[in-house]
Amino acid sequence: MHEGALNSSVAPGDGAILRQVLEDAGRLIVGKQDTLRLALTCLLAGGHLLIEDVPGVGKTTLAHLLARLLGLEFQRIQFTADMLPADILGVSIYDREEGCFHFHPGPVFAQLVLADEINRATPKTQSALLEAMEERQVTADGETRELPEPFFVIATQNPRTQIGTFGLPESQLDRFLMRISLGYPDADAERSLLAGGDRRVMLKEVSARIDPPALQAWQAHVESVYVAPALLDYVQALLAATRASPRWELGLSPRAGLALLRAARAWTMIDGRAQVVPEDVQAVLPSVAGHRLTWLDGDGTDPIEQLIQSVAIP
Amino acid sequence: MRDALARLPIPARLLTALLLLLGALVAPHAANLNPLILVFFYTATLWRLIAQRQPDVMPRRWLLMLLMIAAMALVVATTGVADGRLAGTALLIVMLGLKLLELRARRDIQVAVFLGYFLVLTQFLYDQSLPLAIYLFAGVIALMSIQVGLNRVNLELRLQLRNTLAMLAGALPLALVVFLLFPRLSDPLWGINASSAITGISDEMSLGDIGRLSQSNETAFRVRFFGESPESDERYWRGPVLWHTDGQRWTAGRHPVRPLPPGPGASQPIDYEVTLEPTGEYWLFGLDIVTDKPAATLLNSNYSLVATQRVNQRHTYRAVSDTAFRMQQLSDRERDMALQLPAQVSPRVSELVDGWRSTSDPQQPIQVVQQALAYFREQPFVYTLAPGELRGDVVDQFLFETRRGFCEHYAGSFTLLMRVAGIPSRVVLGYQGGEKNPHADHWVVRQSDAHAWTEVWLPLLGWWRVDPTAAVAPERIEQSIDTALSQNSDQVVFSIDDLGVVGSLWRNAAWLADAVDLGWHRWVVGFTADRQSSLLEMVGLRDVKGLGLALALTIGGALAITLVYIIAQLPRGRTQDPLPALWQTLLHKLQRAGVRAPPWQGPDTICAVAAESFPQARDQLLAINRMYIQLRYGQCGNQRQVGALRRRIARLRLKSS
Numbered sequence: 007m008h009e010g011a012l013n014s015s016v017a018p019g020d021g022a023i024l025r026q027v028l029e030d031a032g033r034l035i036v037g038k039q040d041t042l043r044l045a046l047t048c049l050l051a052g053g054h055l056l057i058e059d060v061p062g063v064g065k066t067t068l069a070h071l072l073a074r075l076l077g078l079e080f081q082r083i084q085f086t087a088d089m090l091p092a093d094i095l096g097v098s099i100y101d102r103e104e105g106c107f108h109f110h111p112g113p114v115f116a117q118l119v120l121a122d123e124i125n126r127a128t129p130k131t132q133s134a135l136l137e138a139m140e141e142r143q144v145t146a147d148g149e150t151r152e153l154p155e156p157f158f159v160i161a162t163q164n165p166r167t168q169i170g171t172f173g174l175p176e177s178q179l180d181r182f183l184m185r186i187s188l189g190y191p192d193a194d195a196e197r198s199l200l201a202g203g204d205r206r207v208m209l210k211e212v213s214a215r216i217d218p219p220a221l222q223a224w225q226a227h228v229e230s231v232y233v234a235p236a237l238l239d240y241v242q243a244l245l246a247a248t249r250a251s252p253r254w255e256l257g258l259s260p261r262a263g264l265a266l267l268r269a270a271r272a273w274t275m276i277d278g279r280a281q282v283v284p285e286d287v288q289a290v291l292p293s294v295a296g297h298r299l300t301w302l303d304g305d306g307t308d309p310i311e312q313l314i315q316s317v318a319i320p
Numbered sequence: 321m322r323d324a325l326a327r328l329p330i331p332a333r334l335l336t337a338l339l340l341l342l343g344a345l346v347a348p349h350a351a352n353l354n355p356l357i358l359v360f361f362y363t364a365t366l367w368r369l370i371a372q373r374q375p376d377v378m379p380r381r382w383l384l385m386l387l388m389i390a391a392m393a394l395v396v397a398t399t400g401v402a403d404g405r406l407a408g409t410a411l412l413i414v415m416l417g418l419k420l421l422e423l424r425a426r427r428d429i430q431v432a433v434f435l436g437y438f439l440v441l442t443q444f445l446y447d448q449s450l451p452l453a454i455y456l457f458a459g460v461i462a463l464m465s466i467q468v469g470l471n472r473v474n475l476e477l478r479l480q481l482r483n484t485l486a487m488l489a490g491a492l493p494l495a496l497v498v499f500l501l502f503p504r505l506s507d508p509l510w511g512i513n514a515s516s517a518i519t520g521i522s523d524e525m526s527l528g529d530i531g532r533l534s535q536s537n538e539t540a541f542r543v544r545f546f547g548e549s550p551e552s553d554e555r556y557w558r559g560p561v562l563w564h565t566d567g568q569r570w571t572a573g574r575h576p577v578r579p580l581p582p583g584p585g586a587s588q589p590i591d592y593e594v595t596l597e598p599t600g601e602y603w604l605f606g607l608d609i610v611t612d613k614p615a616a617t618l619l620n621s622n623y624s625l626v627a628t629q630r631v632n633q634r635h636t637y638r639a640v641s642d643t644a645f646r647m648q649q650l651s652d653r654e655r656d657m658a659l660q661l662p663a664q665v666s667p668r669v670s671e672l673v674d675g676w677r678s679t680s681d682p683q684q685p686i687q688v689v690q691q692a693l694a695y696f697r698e699q700p701f702v703y704t705l706a707p708g709e710l711r712g713d714v715v716d717q718f719l720f721e722t723r724r725g726f727c728e729h730y731a732g733s734f735t736l737l738m739r740v741a742g743i744p745s746r747v748v749l750g751y752q753g754g755e756k757n758p759h760a761d762h763w764v765v766r767q768s769d770a771h772a773w774t775e776v777w778l779p780l781l782g783w784w785r786v787d788p789t790a791a792v793a794p795e796r797i798e799q800s801i802d803t804a805l806s807q808n809s810d811q812v813v814f815s816i817d818d819l820g821v822v823g824s825l826w827r828n829a830a831w832l833a834d835a836v837d838l839g840w841h842r843w844v845v846g847f848t849a850d851r852q853s854s855l856l857e858m859v860g861l862r863d864v865k866g867l868g869l870a871l872a873l874t875i876g877g878a879l880a881i882t883l884v885y886i887i888a889q890l891p892r893g894r895t896q897d898p899l900p901a902l903w904q905t906l907l908h909k910l911q912r913a914g915v916r917a918p919p920w921q922g923p924d925t926i927c928a929v930a931a932e933s934f935p936q937a938r939d940q941l942l943a944i945n946r947m948y949i950q951l952r953y954g955q956c957g958n959q960r961q962v963g964a965l966r967r968r969i970a971r972l973r974l975k976s977s
Contacts, residue, residue: 234953236899281953284922318919320900 021278037195051272053183054159069120069160077214081116085127091134121161125171185297231271232281255300354398364417450840493880501873504849523560544762546591556608559750561622567662577620612640648782658744666716703793730788731772744777760835913974
């Protein structure tokens with residue numbers, strides 16, 4: 007880690023350092039700039055990220071990479087069917103010599119937790135993690151312990167292998183600010199990926215661009231990105247459209263609206279702009295709204311894209 | 321904090337505007353004040369304008385003191401202190417000039433603006449005409465918008481004006497209530513000016529020394545009839561009566577004119593209201609013959625209306641007349657006066673009259689009158705406004721040689737002929753005719769309608785009006801003289817209808833202006849205590865005075881303020897924001913140029929797409945996009961930028977490359 011690379015102070019309105027983070031990340035995960043930016047946006051907005059994808063496209067690498075670039079302490083939990091909540095949260099073990107219980111914190115006590123294949127665990131175990139995500143604290147043996155700050159969870163799930171898995175219900179999905187998928191790289195990107203070196207080695211060479219206090223400062227800065235009344239009108243029109251249309255089982259909740267706005271602000275901040283424009287909302291809308299909406303039937307087109315096209319910008 | 325604000329420097333644009341505006345507001349005083357006062361003021365203004373470029377020419381304190389002493393001396397020397405109004409105005413103007421010279425901070429501008437309001441007020445002490453009022457009202461709007469500009473940073477001029485007008489509109493209901501209900505003085509506060517150089521009828525007449533009568537088209541008075549208006553040959557407007565002659569001049573004579581006791585009243589009353597232009601005389605004019613005089617006026621034994629003070633400003637009065645009324649009385653003294661003859665009467669005149677008397681019944685003097693009229697009708701008399709000058713025995717020359725003249729010649733010589741014949745007679749001055757304003761319900765009597773006619777006293781009939789001019793030129797009585805056309809020719813031209821398009825347009829405009837002018841006088845300047853009480857009576861408030869009026873004023877004022885408050889609280893339509901409309905303009909422009917711009921696309925996307933299609937307009941499009949986003953989605957956009965964006969969108973040209 008170079009000292010010069012660290013930047014604890016935030017220059018308002020200038021997201022150069024954030025774009026630097028994205029550039030660094032782009033060297034390892036090739037051809038996925040938008041997805042990377044969405045992931046960073048999610049973290050800057052203080053939200054948890056759900057990555058839904060087939061194995062082997064770089065989910066773990068992405069999580070690891072973000073942890074390294076942002077200087078975060080990293081833990082990985084591989085979820086399995088026989089996992090118990092204590093395996094995540096930690097256990098109290100009796101110390102015979104001292105004659106009392108000692109709490110041994112579980113893997114959730116880290117700044118960035120990768121919950122791999124979260125849908126393999128039982129709902130009970132899932133709930134333990136999701137509660138920790140929401141409350142940002144862990145209660146075990148009647149004692150409440152704060153999770154470290156900042157605290158992010160990047161969960162992955164594999165949509166293909168449904169046998170023996172417990173898919174997250176809608177109410178749980180709502181805990182994630184965004185759901186993204188990486189997908190296969192395109193031909194050029196894949197060729198350079200194949201030509202490139204071992205990602206594990208490369209990861210070790212990545213150095214942090216910012217440190218956790220700086221990240222927290224950026225998170226605080228998100229709130230100061232200006233949202234004009236005209237833009238609020240647009241967001242409201244989008245929410246109303248999901249509720250009015252018969253295509254959707256349920257419309258977006260007000261909480262989803264707040265999440266959308268927050269994500270749009272963070273997205274804008276990376277550009278170093280002072281005000282959110284409709285394009286920012288449109289950029290984050292698929293990943294913020296996609297997992298919160300259930301559409302009844304489709305004619306093959308992307309339903310979120312259709313939503314965007316059905317709402318005129320006021 | 322407030323003090324610090326007041327000490328802020330003045331924006332240059334505002335200061336220049338204020339200086340020019342004050343200069344324009346002082347200008348009308350050129351008609352009233354000594355030119356030196358104005359020279360002083362404009363020098364100070366110019367000085368301050370120069371100081372704006374070169375601050376070091378601002379006068380120092382000691383110089384200002386000297387200037388002030390000089391200014392005081394100037395005021396005393398040029399206007400004196402006798403006329404408080406003139407001295408006060410002059411003092412205000414020189415002091416305003418001095419204030420400009422020490423204008424350094426915003427606070428000073430406030431002072432100058434308030435002095436400007438005061439300056440506007442002083443103009444009305446001299447002139448209350450509508451054009452000046454409009455001019456000064458525009459000045460008040462400008463003064464207010466300078467105040468608005470002083471308190472708002474970088475406001476677009478259009479919005480500055482809009483704010484001002486909105487504020488004025490908000491003040492309007494209250495102003496109206498105060499105007500209608502505030503206790504009035506019976507005379508206007510400014511009714512102290514002695515007007516000079518007023519044209520009009522004097523109370524004497526002189527034959528022959530006017531070679532050419534220059535008549536003016538100016539309005540003498542306006543009349544509104546409440547009911548039927550009389551026929552043109554009945555529209556004789558009676559003024560002073562002349563009894564005494566020396567052969568050439570006719571004067572009122574030493575006739576003791578007493579107020580007339582109330583008469584029997586009219587059998588066919590004609591009710592009307594006259595608005596008389598200032599004459600500087602006591603005479604008022606009433607339709608021949610007034611039976612019911614207006615309040616605060618006298619009706620003398622000549623049946624002439626007399627005001628109690630000189631008419632130095634527009635005067636409105638209401639009277640009742642009866643055209644069929646006969647004046648019967650003739651005292652012995654009056655008979656003597658009505659038969660008075662000049663020292664010499666030419667033999668030709670006596671001969672002529674003797675001829676008439678010999679062929680008529682002495683018991684029937686009316687036969688002499690008829691023969692005299694026949695003489696005027698049958699001999700080659702010409703009605704002209706340019707009869708040429710007469711010397712010596714004027715009546716003799718006129719009757720037997722030149723035979724050219726206007727009403728005064730005919731009335732004067734006819735009266736003399738009657739007196740020679742032993743018939744009591746006198747000359748009446750006044751106006752005859754009048755024209756109806758086609759755009760309003762009033763008649764206009766002009767100075768060119770001034771007229772003179774004769775009254776003869778016949779047994780049984782009493783005083784009887786005889787108009788010898790009508791015998792010579794009947795059309796004079798039926799139509800008005802078109803002075804504009806007859807001014808420069810020998811020929812008298814009576815009203816002509818075919819004036820062409822421009823002429824009739826001009827005439828129409830003149831009539832409209834006349835209607836507006838009378839309305840202005842009736843409803844604004846001439847809104848006196850009488851009118852106020854009659855207006856209050858109309859809404860059922862009879863005899864409201866003092867406390868009652870104060871109460872009405874308070875309630876009315878409260879209602880007006882409430883009304884404005886409610887209107888101000890009404891939700892504004894979202895169309896107030898000009899940006900969506902501007903954006904639509906741009907979208908239409910792009911769509912006409914073939915760029916697809918669906919409504920769901922944001923400005924960034926649309927401009928990027930358009931810039932790809934029209935690379936040569938790329939910079940413009942990006943600039944428009946930047947400005948629009950800043951204004952619509954940004955935190956601090958000001959109105960000046962909206963104007964800039966509007967201009968940019970208007971200038972955008974999209975040509976396919």
